[in-house]
Amino acid sequence: MWIVGAGPGAPDLLTLRAARLIERADVLVWTDSLINPQIAALAPESCERIRTSSLTLEEVMDVVVERARAGLRVVRLHDGDPCLYGALAEQLHRLREAGLEAEVVPGLSAYQATAAALHQELTIPGLVQTIVLSRAGGRTGVPEREALPRLAALRASLCLYLSARHVEEVQEQLLAHYPADTPVAIAYRVSWPDEWITVVPLSAMARVSLERQLIRTTLYVVSPALAAPQQARSLLYSSGHRHLFRGGVPEPD
Structure with a gap:
């Protein structure tokens, strides 16, 4: 199964990996209160779509574990990036307890x-x-x-x-x-x-x-x-700054 970041909202801000996984999902468990419905619509017509806005974490994970154990391609779809305020640690812990592994796919925050x-x-x-x-x-x-x-x-x-x-x-x-x-x-x-x-x-x-x-x-x-003042200048791109790829050995920080 996969835990996937949907990004901030716009469907075209999905990563390619996220979009491909959604398009191949058998089961989409998605945060419907925060994710654009157009993103959920990328899943195939045959995909089971499960909304999580009214569910507890335990109820969500019961569904995820049951479907994953049945051999289905389960995509748990989070808004933004699942590594940020996404209860990711709790979900991964419950999956490990159930003997399941998940790939985490980041999303734009x-x-x-x-x-x-x-x-x-x-x-x-x-x-x-x-x-x-x-x-x-x-x-x-x-x-x-x-x-x-x-x-x-x-x-x-x-x-x-x-x-x-x-x-x-x-x-x-x-x-x-x-x-x-x-x-x-x-x-x-x-x-x-x-x-x-x-x-x-x-x-x-x-x-x-x-x-x-x-x-x-x-x-x-x-x-x-x-x-910020418009004249702020990065040292890395300054003509006077030498580094390994432009003009010599990198200088110490």
Whole structure:
């Protein structure tokens, strides 16, 4: 069986491997609350399609194990990338307990699709070189060492998933470390037909989110890179930088 990332929404942002597996599936177990139905429609007419929005993980895995043991080609289809907030570890553990192996197929994540839609790089030489993927604590919680104020202190490119319901608290915590005019990209259903993306100052992050009534399928990208000076230059591509493939031995970092 296969655990496959469907990407952020647009069918043409699937990887080739993901598309081929879906097109050959006997059983498609898919996250219908978050995945574009056009992607599920790529499966053959004979494919059994099982929606998971109303199922617990145990119920999902019971179905997956039963169909896989019957020798069927089972594709467990996740939104985005299954390695990111996809309960992947739990699913693989249950499969191993059942004596089954799975191939994991990565998918494009929403933070990548958002940066591309904005024509923005999130790592700018001399300004920011780190991308942090995280979330507000909420009901699930996060380890104390990963609490949002600790991450915000880095002032890196911070991509926050699953955080729209807590946006007022998130903004307050971020303002303790980032300047109020730090750009924040608010991306709702990125790459879907009804995609909505805007960039606002951090001080307006909560207000705009509440005005748009955003509570799910929303990503925040908080980054000084979104207002980077146009003259920022990568050392790697500079004419004065020698390395193994251009002009000699690579210089030490």
